[in-house]
Amino acid sequence: MIQIYKAGNTDYSRNGDYVLQPILCEFTCKINAEWELELEHVITEDVIRLLMIDSVIKAPAGIRGIEQEQLFRVYNTAKDFYTIHAYARPVFLDAAQDCFIPDSRPTDKNGQQALDIMCSGSRYSGKTDIGTVSTAYYINKNLIEAISGDDDNAFLKRWGGEILYNNYQIIINNHIGGDYGARAAFGYNLTGVEERADKEDVITRIVPVAYNGRMCSNPYYVDSPKIHNYPYIHHRIVKYEHIKLKEDMQGEPDEDDLVFNTLPELQAKLRELAAEEFKKGIDVPQVAYKVTIADIAQTEEYKDIKDLVEISLGDTVACTNKRLGITTQTRCVGIRYDCVSERILELKLGDAVWDVSDSLTEIYKAVTGTIDTGNGTLMADKVKGVLNLFNAQLKYQKNVAQKQDVRAILFEDTDTESDNYGALCIGSLGLQIADKRTTDGREWDWTTAITAKGAVADIIATGYMLADRIRGGTLTLGGANNVNGVFKVLDKKGNIVMSADTNGVNIKIGSVEEDAISEAYKGKLQSQFKVNTDAISAEVTRAKGSEETLRSSLKVTSDAVTAEVSRAKGAEETLKSSIKVTSDAVTTEVNRAKGAEESLKSSIKVTADNINSEVAKKVNGTQIISTINQSAEAVSIKADKINLNGAVTANQNFKILEDGSMETKYANIKGGEMSVGSNFKVTNGGIVYAFAPKFVLGMQLAKNMFSSIEDADYKYYAWYLGDNLWLGSQDGEDVWMPSIRPLKISAAGDIYSFGNISCFGTKSRIADTKNFSQKKLYCYEMASPMFGDCGTGCTDENGDCYISIDPVFEETIEQEPIVKLTKYGKGELYVSEINSGYFVVKGERNLKFAWEILGKQKGFGGLRLESDVPEKESIDRIESLYAGDREKEIEPILCYKEELEYDKESDEFYASYYR
Known part of the structure; x- marks a missing residue:
């Protein structure tokens, strides 16, 4: 069964859209060459509608190793008056368009691994038995180029193989087909067999010549066992330069040389090598056959080659040439298959490929092959049912465009x-x-x-024709050859109900049902009007070239009236507006699409209890929608941005003035953050940022948790004054920064100091252990500030080892560094050289060791055991010097503590304090 799938139908596991009954459907394929399906079909409405470019034909292919039914993509069609021709290729070749490889590099992969990488992420797959390991690079290639292109990286050039297409799978094996014992005997003058024997390279007598011109004697040549199968001798000189006589040599022999002490030994080897050439088939010509199975099916000699109908692409065939008395092993390199009768029409055997001769030459061969040249009569025992074509004045059109016996x-x-x-x-x-x-x-x-x-x-000249005798087909009026063609329908009184001529279609009375107009003709109408029991529809379409199309339509039914106007500007922009009126609602909509990147849409829907408007915008996949919904009870607005011009008032309790200021009797702010001007901000996490003035009340901390802010009993305060941070409490226990001396200071994050850090206690780092919880590890202190680095090394066979100094570390130290070594074995070990960027260790060979390098910190090389360390009593004395000033600065703050709880009073305080 041969089926057709329209371009949009990709469910090939089900039946197609239509079953074809073609006049001709032939599939031709060659090894690693073009595969093509040719189909011819009588024109019908369904065939014209479905059989077009990009549709898919499913047909039997008759090739061993792949699925019986194969999919072919139509790439070209041609129509004449009554038939349509379609030409199609395997669907796997779609990969030249829709499988792009931007960058794929199968490295050190066998054939299967490489195909898996190349087909990854696509609907295509590959299968191979090639185990060769190779590497290829595919950059900006489609899959077909990557497999069989001209680039040296192509799969067939890197891994080799022969191709079978199997729908969306490609099979690339070292060798397709097999040797299943097929044999054929040729040599008769049959109409369906064409033989090409290339004997240019045949050798039946070898004259072997060794190095320095040494030859055989008595005789000087070696003959093939098949030498008498040919009308004359094919002799050739074959040189074996690697066969040498010892006395002819100068110097040492090459790796491949065979050297003999005596001339008879050398001559015996030459004869042996020549005989091996004949075993390899050098005395057999390259023979190729084209076998047309249909032509020879009625001949007596068909029994000699009838097994060929079981052969498939790539199979090996033993071909015996009875005239030459030789047998060659050749392969089936091409097949022509009839998909209708599901049988082989033609085979090509051998490596040689040639073009088919024209039809007249084949006819001449068919005739001369069946005539006895002695008396000019037909050989009845050779051919059954073959006519003397020329004497009967008949022309046998075998190879016309249809490639089938249709014109006898x-x-x-x-x-x-x-x-x-x-x-x-x-x-x-x-x-x-x-x-x-x-x-x-x-x-x-x-x-x-x-x-x-x-x-x-084209023309039928007659009297009256009975319309009830006309079935199907297409009636064409008007056009170049019938300028005034008119089609009319009359009522009983002779009035015109409908007329159609070169000016268009005019309907005066009655209605036109949709089923009465074919799909093929609808697409050509510029305007349509349709009336039936369900609806009245009108449509007008105008196309301005390929750049712009205008369309308007109106549809009236018992429950709705719909009007639509659209304009398409090429593929870049589409405009569409519509109005729909029902008993429940009135809906208007406007759309604009600019390619695939941007689309705009607005709509208004009005019902008895609701008005809803919506505007949507989609740019590069991101969609923004704003809506307004109005009912008798409420108005709802949803949008990312709302712009209100003029003053906004809510119940006289909240105002937004035109200058951007806001008035409210009460504000309860939940979530988000609040900014006042550019100097004050409160975050959702409760953090307060203040940039001016320098005196800012920062935080009040309550002693306990309370149910409300008003009930809180505050004890601690923190504020920033001048260049100092102040901490205080209601009890007057104030602390002045930076001289803070609490018992402990803890920080959840990092602490950085741009000055020195000193302590009277120890410095340690807390580390986690698996079995002993967390432990303190103490710092290694030096008399001077130093940095260090360490590592391991090993001397080489000469007892040397070069250690590179990290260039970053080297820039943190000054003066020459100190290097320490620790041996991991017996033997001498010492530092022989210290340079910028590296140092050299010498000693026992292959001796492992550890090294440590120390250097004084850059900028602090002069520091060593300083004694200017402040004592606790000194710190207390320094702090007491500031006590008086501190109390004077704190006093105004404490005096206005209560006022600071209100913003208005705080502003006045800030102004008076800095005034």
Whole structure:
């Protein structure tokens, strides 16, 4: 069964959209060459609608190793008056368009691994038995280029192999087909066998010559066992330069040389090598055959090659040439398969590939091959049912465009001056008539055909025709050859109900049902009007070239009226507006799409109890929508941004003035953050930032948790004054920064100091342990500030080891560093050289060691055991010097503590304090 799938139908596991009944459907394939399906079908409405470019044909392929039914993508079609031709390729070749490889680099992979990487992420897959490991790079290639392109990185060039297409899978094996014992005997003058024997490279007598011209004697040559199978001797000199006589040599022999002490030994080896050449088949010609199975099926000798109908692409065949008396092993390199009858039509055997000769030459061969050259009569024992074509004045059109036996008899008058100029053809297509040639002059332009399915003619001149005898097909009026063609429908009184002419269609009375207009014709209408029991529809379409299309439509039903206007500006912008009126609502909508990157949409829907408006915008995948919903009870606005111009008032308790200021009797702010001007901010986490003035009340801390802010009993205060941080409490226990001396200071984050850090206690780091909880590890203190680094090394076979000094570490120290070594074994070890960037260790060979490098911190090299450390009593004395000033500065703050709880009073305090 041969099926067609329209371009949008990709469910190939189910039946197709239509079952085809083609006149011809042939599949041709060659090893690592083009695979193609050619189909010819009588034109019908369904076939014209479905059989087009990009549709898919499912047909049997008859190739061993792949699925019986294969998918072919139509890439070209051609129509004549009554048939349509379609040409298709395997669907795997779609990968040249929709499988792009931006950057793929199968490295050190076998064939299967490479195919998996190349097909990754696509609907295509690969299968191979190639175990060769190789590497290739595919950058900006499609999958077909990557597999079989001209680039040296192509799969077939890197991994090799032969291709079978299996729908969306590609099979690339080292060798397709197999040797299943197929044999064929050739040598008869059969109509369906064409033989090509290339004997240029055949050798039946070898003259072997060794190094320095040494040859055999008595005789000087070696003959093939098949030398008498040919009419003359094919002799050739074959040189074996690696066969040498010892006395002819100078110096040492090469790796591949065979050196003999005596001449008889050398001559015996030459004869042995020549005999091996004949075993390899050098005395057998390269023979290729084209076998047309259909032509030879009726011949007596068909029994010698009938096993060939079981052969498949790539199979090995033992071919015996009876005239030459030789047998060659050749392969099936090409097949032509009839998908309708599911049988092989033609095989090509051998490595040679040639073009098919024209039809006249094949006819001549068919005739001469069946005539006894002695008396000119037919050889009845050789051929059954073959006519003497020339004596019967018949023309056998075997290889016309249809490539099938459809035109058996041709009557033609080729004299252009004759009144009877033209042609009549009789065949399986019926009767065809032509009175002119095609434009290129190669074929008759058939304009009339009478077949079992009906008659087709450009002109029918007759009297009355009964319409009830007309079934199917297409009636064409008007056009270049019938300018005033008119189609009319009359009522009983002779009035015109409907007319159609070159100016269009005019409906005066009645209605036109949709089913009465074919789908093919609807697409060509500029305007349509349809009336039936369900609706009244009107549509007008205008196309301004390929750049702009205008369309408007109106549809009226019992429950709705819909009007729509659209405009398409190429593929870049589409505009559409519509209005729909029902008993429940009135809906208006406007759309604009700018390619795939931006789309705009607005709509208004009005019902008895609700008005809803919406505006949407989509840019690069991001959509923004704003809506307004109005009912008798409420108005709802949803948008990312709302702009209100003029003053906004809510119940006289909240105002937003035109200058941006806000008035409110009460504010309860939950979530988010609040900013006042550019100097004051309160975050959602409770953090207060103040940038001016320098005196800012920072925080009040309560002693306990209370149910409300008003009930809190505050004890501690923190504020910033001048360049100092102050901490205070209601009890007057104030602390002045930076001289803070609490018992402990803890920080959850990092602490940085841009000055020195000193302590009277120890310095330690807390580390986690697996079995002993957290432990303190103490710092290693030096008399001077120093940095250090360490590592391991090993001397080489010479007892040397070069250690690089980290360039970053080297820039943190000054003066020459100190290097310490620790040996991990016996032997001498010492530092022999210290340079900028490295130092050298010498000693026992292959001796492992550890090293440590120390250097004084850059900028602090002069520090060593300083004694200017303040004592506790000194710190107390320094702090007492500031006590008086501190109390004076704290006093105004404490005096105005209560006022600081209100913003207005705080502002006045700030102003008076700095005034």
